[in-house]
Amino acid sequence: MTLLLITGVVLVLVSITLVGMAIAKPQAQGVHRSIAVLEAMSTAPSELTEELNQPFSERVLEPLQARALKIGKRFTGADSSDRIRRKLDLAGNPRNLTVDQIIAGKVIGAVIGLALSVGVTALLGTSFSLRVVAIAAGVVIGFMAPNLYLYQSAYDRSARLQRELPDAIDLMTICVESGLGFDAAVQQVAANTEGPLAEEFARVLREMQIGQSRAEALRALADRTNVPEVRSFVSAMVQADSFGIPIAQVLRVQSSEIRVKRRQRAEEKAQQVPVKITIPLIFCILPTLFIAVMGPAAISIMENFKG
Structure with missing residues (x-):
């Protein structure tokens, strides 16, 4: 019995060892294979790996x-x-x-x-x-x-430019009346405000820094927009610069005119509301109103005729 017990224990230990070796061998092979692939990629010529290293946008x-x-x-x-x-x-x-x-x-x-x-x-x-x-x-x-x-x-x-222009002109007017020049006032607007108008003023300053005159930079601003108020403002500034008119007075007049135009535009849109509401009133509101009001009466009339 003792010999049989020892033989059984030895066989169990041998089988466990063989199973462990069988399991560890593929894992070791897989690890060695991965290491070999990484070494091959790291030691491959740059001509072969250059295409794979490019981002998706450049490759496709x-x-x-x-x-x-x-x-x-x-x-x-x-x-x-x-x-x-x-x-x-x-x-x-x-x-x-x-x-x-x-x-x-x-x-x-x-x-x-x-x-x-x-x-x-x-x-x-x-x-x-x-x-x-x-x-x-x-x-x-x-x-x-x-x-x-x-x-x-x-x-x-264009809608944002039209909405932001009066406030920007007011800020420039305050800066000019406090003693700053027109270029410094434009720089204050570009630095202290956000939106497309501030971006356009910053572009005007950059164009002036690379050698363009003030009139050319302002005309380029007018060419990049289709807002009548911006074109009128640019035209007034160019004429004031050409004839030597005080900038503060021109800015004050431009601000007043633009605010009047904005008020008139708001009144015009308010007067268009009754005309624009006619179509949804006829095709959406009135049919549902007729159904809610005349529906029960029509149902009762049909029941009476059937009776």
Whole structure:
């Protein structure tokens, strides 16, 4: 019995050892293989690892944008670059977009619109004619999406410029009357305020620092906007600089005129409210009112006739 017990214990220990070796061997091989791969990557020539070390935008997005740009230039007109650059200036160059990115975005948007329209019409199971119309609409909307984005950005920016200009002129008037020059007053507005008007004034100062005259920098500001008040302000400042008129007096007059125009614009919008509310009143409010008022009476009349 003792011999059998010793033999059994030895066999159990041997089996445990063999199982441990079998489990540890693949793990060791896997570790050695991973180490070998890392060593090969670290010792590989730079020409082989350069492509893998590039970010996703350089490996995929930039070649895709280049191909889309080539296709987009074939479908856009010769003067499309100037028109897009003008729209970018009016929109304040959002997200540092360029003309080439907008043209490439048109092609990419058209492809995305095509894919979405095909997928949606396939899921809904529409007829062939309706599917063709939906696909054409998706392509057109995707192609025009960058233009719509620029238009909305330019509209919002113009509205902010129009709203911020009176306060900026008041601040400049206070600075000039306290003894500062016009350039220093513009710098105070650019430093102490936020928004597109402060950015434009900061750009005017930078252009003056690189050698442009004050009149040229202000005219460039007027060219980058389509707000009548800004153009009027720039024209008055250029004339005052040319004829030697006191800047404080011109600023005070401009502030008064712009505030009058803003009051008149608010009154105009208030007078447009009754006209604009007519359509929702006719098609949304009155039908529900008729249903709530005349519905019970119509139901009771129909029941009486049936009786």
